[in-house]
Amino acid sequence: MLWRVVSQAIPTCSRLITRGMRIESHCPRCPTAEETINHVLFQCPFAKMVWQLSNTPILQTHRFDDDTEDNVSHIINSYQNKNLTLSQKLVPIWLLWRIWKARNKLVFNKFLESPSKIVLQVEAEIQEYINSLNNSQTSTNIPPNHRFVADKWVRPPPTVFKCNFDAGFDVETHKATGGWIIRDNHGNPKAWGSSKLTHVSSPLEAEAKALLVAMQQVWIRGLKDLQFEGDSEILINAVNGRTIHSDLINLIQDIDYWSSKFSSIQFMFIRRSGNSVAHNLAKFSCFHGDFFSRSVDQPLWLKRLVCKDSFIT
Known part of the structure; x- marks a missing residue:
């Protein structure tokens, strides 16, 4: 997802227009704003609400601006922060994907997703991923003769x-x-x-x-x-x-x-x-x-x- 954002490969309205499509350029949530990649993921009021509800630590030192590369760079740098837990590092990356998914549901299915539900969903999915990761590591580190895993x-x-x-x-x-x-x-x-x-x-x-x-x-x-x-x-x-x-x-x-x-x-x-x-x-x-x-x-x-x-x- 981060690579697609930085490489401008997210098919927002503004990007599709540059590729020759004849469509409106405005955001489906706020008609006065152009739907750029940065707007959808960081500047749209809906996206801002999701980020605020997530209470992610990166917002304590940074406020997302009009520079997409700068915003993504901050997310990448936060992943290298040794003071953050794995869950805290993953939240921003997961939120980007969920915000984009919510945009597509609105555009293609006319489905309005709640910002709070997105945050709860992200938290649950990350926790499930971490649990799965821990189970895998535990299974790898324990010698076969001493392993008791309920896999049957x-x-x-x-x-x-x-x-x-x-x-x-x-x-x-x-x-x-x-x-x-x-x-x-x-x-x-x-x-x-x-x-x-x-x-x-x-x-x-x-x-x-x-x-x-x-x-x-x-x-x-x-x-x-x-x-x-x-x-x-x-x-x-x-x-x-x-x-x-x-x-x-x-x-x-x-x-x-x-x-x-x-x-x-x-x-x-x-x-x-x-x-x-x-x-x-x-x-x-x-x-x-x-x-x-x-x-x-x-x-x-x-x-x-x-x-x-x-x-x-």
Whole structure:
């Protein structure tokens, strides 16, 4: 993204006009201003609001001006600042991409995105990226003989059922789906399904709503002792009370409510490689209609996935 900004490769109205297109040059948000690259990313009132809400440390020593190269240079220099955390270094770069995405949603889909939601989305995505990075580094540094990583499906204790869940989220359309599969102590599928999720604004929110649907599907089947397992470590930490995310407060309350309906319940994190069945159910199953659920007659593709998803005794 930074390279495209510096090389003037962002297709704003002013840039497209220089390439021969006959279009208006004004910004779609503020008609009195020309839509330059610098305006969209730094000077537009919408962009300014996003930057202010992000509370990024670079704004303490710099105010974005009319010089695009100077603004980008400051972002690059801040990345070299050893006093900043990795998250603080990544925020400005991530915000540029999200601000540009929000502009495209407005131009092509007439969708007005909230500046506060953009900031929350950036924070969640960066945290998920850092967690993934840390998991990868930990996995690399630990000798194989001493490594215990939940990267395969592990059978629950006797009398306990395990429900794996996952979500799919399209960042362009904000369409989301959830998938789940319930298995017993022997790894035998008891029920599985998928559902379209409504009013979702981020991948993290999609994961939380997929968990809620999974919990409801388990409850209506009368199962009381459960392990819920997903591959979003951020969500699992939030549900277990290790972290707090302001954009998940209402959903966490809903999850707590449904948790009270079970005799025993655990929320566990597993890597994507061990959550492949739920991942594929979320991604591919809900083609027709808004909801799909079965407990008998596994399709061949599901049988193959379950067989590949070997478990540790």
